[in-house]
Amino acid sequence: MPVTSITTDTDALSMTLVADFPVAPERVWEAFADPRQLERFWGPPGYPATFGRFELTPGGVVHYWMTSPEGQKFYGRWDVTAVDAPRSFTVTDAFADEHGTADPGMPAGQMTVSVDATPTGSRLTVLSTSPTLEALQQVIDMGQVEGMRQSMGQLDTVLADLREYALGKGTQTEILDDTHVRITRAFEAPRSLLWRAHTEPALMRQWLLGPDGWEMTVCELDPVAGTPYRYAWAPVGDTAGQPFGFEGETVVVEPQRRLVSTERMSGTDFPGTVNDLSFDEVDGVTLLTLYITYTDVAQRDMILATGMTDGMEASYARLEQELVTA
Structure with a gap:
């Protein structure tokens, strides 16, 4: 299991996931920058993601949905605010509808994905920040901690040479x-x-x-x-x-x-x-x-x-x- 830790900080209103991989940082970045590769691990088992609109550039929009085993779709939207390829990107992460319009009734947070070199390969850090303590608790109650653990736990298979x-x-x-x-x-x-x-x-x-x-x-x-x-x-x-x-x-x-x-x-x-x-x-x-x-x-x-x-x-x-x- 590549995920080494997931921590929540109620003072900083954040959740941080750390995972280590025995490949170069550029290879991990490629998995996030290619929507077809991203689809293979973004979303826990049983809820794979499909990316429609995918603009990983500052000012760009990413629209995706996860499909449950019962066929129910859950939509999300990223508004990209910063990209430092091949090291990091930051987005406003929001719930959305099927058209990619953000849901104003649900909290939107900020997510930064960063990849750094280590002596044995690379370290992935996903930092998610909520606007309020109530919003943080809401996403935790929705299973985001375990969902992220399961999602990133699939990334090693994507990075491997099949x-x-x-x-x-x-x-x-x-x-x-x-x-x-x-x-x-x-x-x-x-x-x-x-x-x-x-x-x-x-x-x-x-x-x-x-x-x-x-x-x-x-x-x-x-x-x-x-x-x-x-x-x-x-x-x-x-x-x-x-x-x-x-x-x-x-x-x-x-x-x-x-x-x-x-x-x-x-x-x-x-x-x-x-x-x-x-x-x-x-x-x-x-x-x-x-x-x-x-x-x-x-x-x-x-x-x-x-x-x-x-x-x-x-x-x-x-x-x-x-x-x-x-």
């Missing part, structure tokens, strides 16, 4: 907390192909099979928000096991970027999960990130104990062989 960081390492599962798990898998392929492989039933039937000896008997999917889907599998020949399936609803669709759906096992009363799948491509390598939300720790551990990661890797290895290298 070929070194993830390619060839298979499916990786990381337990984030009692109800959240993050699963990653890298492919040397464009995300356009991987998006098709996850949204076109004819392609999904070629690889989404789990271990050898199973077939996908049902694949009903229309990648449109608000539509239901259903998958089912059955053993082939002498393969042991009982047919099973999953069903749910597609909630968020951002073509070639993000696909969020609910999921529950067909024919059971087991609680469901929310699956948030994202696609990030850098220099011909695409990183799939699946962020799963469970109802509680017991459900999380029960599902992980089924060998889910191994089953996913078997399918992803088949995807790599059947489609990516075909």
Whole structure:
């Protein structure tokens, strides 16, 4: 975890985040100055940002929104007051509407992002200052401390060379907390192909099979928000096991970027999960990130104990062989 500290100071009406990275300051600056890179970490897991207007120059305006797993959008606006590239920038940070107009009913603060060289790389400091103690407490109560920690905790993945960081390492599962798990898998392929492989039933039937000896008997999917889907599998020949399936609803669709759906096992009363799948491509390598939300720790551990990661890797290895290298 790159974040080393987050402190609040009620006298200075401020919150300060500090994070260290083993890369040059110019590389960290690039991640903030490029909206496509910024989208990969600005916003905690499950609430990724999309930047529309992006003018990181004095007097410029930045308009963005975070989309929840339920499809709800939360808008923000930066009015850029100072830029000292590649070292720092300062903005007035405000809540906004879908048009980028600041919300006068919500407090606006000041944020300064600075990057400094260290003996081992660089140090990122994000200083947020509120106009009043009440405004500071309001953003704290809204979860800004933990949100910033989670957001900046994703920056190391953005800064890493994906070929070194993830390619060839298979499916990786990381337990984030009692109800959240993050699963990653890298492919040397464009995300356009991987998006098709996850949204076109004819392609999904070629690889989404789990271990050898199973077939996908049902694949009903229309990648449109608000539509239901259903998958089912059955053993082939002498393969042991009982047919099973999953069903749910597609909630968020951002073509070639993000696909969020609910999921529950067909024919059971087991609680469901929310699956948030994202696609990030850098220099011909695409990183799939699946962020799963469970109802509680017991459900999380029960599902992980089924060998889910191994089953996913078997399918992803088949995807790599059947489609990516075909």
